[in-house]
Amino acid sequence: MKRVLVVTFLAGITLPLFAAESTNNGWQLTKQTGDVAIYSRPHPGSTLKEFKAIGEIDASTKTVHNVIDDVDAYEHFMPYTTEATVLQKNDNSMIAYQRLSPKIVADRDYTLRIEKKSWPAQFGIAYLSEWKPANEQGPAEKPGVFRVKVCNGSWLLEPAGANKTRVTYSVFTDSGITAPPFLANTISETGISKLFAAVRKQTKEPKYQAK
Numbered sequence: 478m479k480r481v482l483v484v485t486f487l488a489g490i491t492l493p494l495f496a497a498e499s500t501n502n503g504w505q506l507t508k509q510t511g512d513v514a515i516y517s518r519p520h521p522g523s524t525l526k527e528f529k530a531i532g533e534i535d536a537s538t539k540t541v542h543n544v545i546d547d548v549d550a551y552e553h554f555m556p557y558t559t560e561a562t563v564l565q566k567n568d569n570s571m572i573a574y575q576r577l578s579p580k581i582v583a584d585r586d587y588t589l590r591i592e593k594k595s596w597p598a599q600f601g602i603a604y605l606s607e608w609k610p611a612n613e614q615g616p617a618e619k620p621g622v623f624r625v626k627v628c629n630g631s632w633l634l635e636p637a638g639a640n641k642t643r644v645t646y647s648v649f650t651d652s653g654i655t656a657p658p659f660l661a662n663t664i665s666e667t668g669i670s671k672l673f674a675a676v677r678k679q680t681k682e683p684k685y686q687a688k
Contacts, residue, residue: 502518516528560586568593606632627650
């Protein structure tokens with residue numbers, strides 16, 4: 478039995494290229510949708526797997542970053558998210574609380590510390606957002622809501638052209654749900670695909686367009 482990874486915060490992929498890049502360090506291709514390649518690998522000391530997804534979005538890195546950085550709006554477009562609140566924020570980091578309603582189980586919640594970096598790259602600016610648990614800095618546990626204590630991941634946004642972003646999403650988490658391995662993988666892969674689709678759709682909104 479494995480614990481299911483419920484993904485929280487998830488065009489034109491060339492499969493052989495992405496596969497070649499991600500077979501290093503133990504990553505194995507587990508699913509190829511039309512626009513996202515999803516990989517997994519064992520996590521040391523755990524029965525849970527780490528997941529990574531790579532895809533391209535037809536928008537600048539600044540626009541994609543604007544979407545991902547708008548945590549207060551996650552409940553309106555991110556899969557499963559019913560509550561999202563930024564508790565603290567500065568130029569390089571934020572503390573954010575999120576509550577998920579996966580439907581198949583009771584609600585889950587957590588508070589994360591998100592660290593942000595950016596640097597010049599060909600065709601534009603690259604962005605990296607990395608997160609880890611910070612539950613001690615968020616709301617107390619609520620009755621009937623499972624508190625997620627393991628949730629580490631990142632968004633890496635790299636310019637792939639004048640108006641195209643190569644997105645790499647990585648996550649390792651324990652959402653406290655038990656299920657057979659094949660079901661755990663299926664749920665994780667579906668969640669990641671929905672995550673990419675949500676971000677891609679949101680980049681079309683005028684308020685996120687890079688200026």
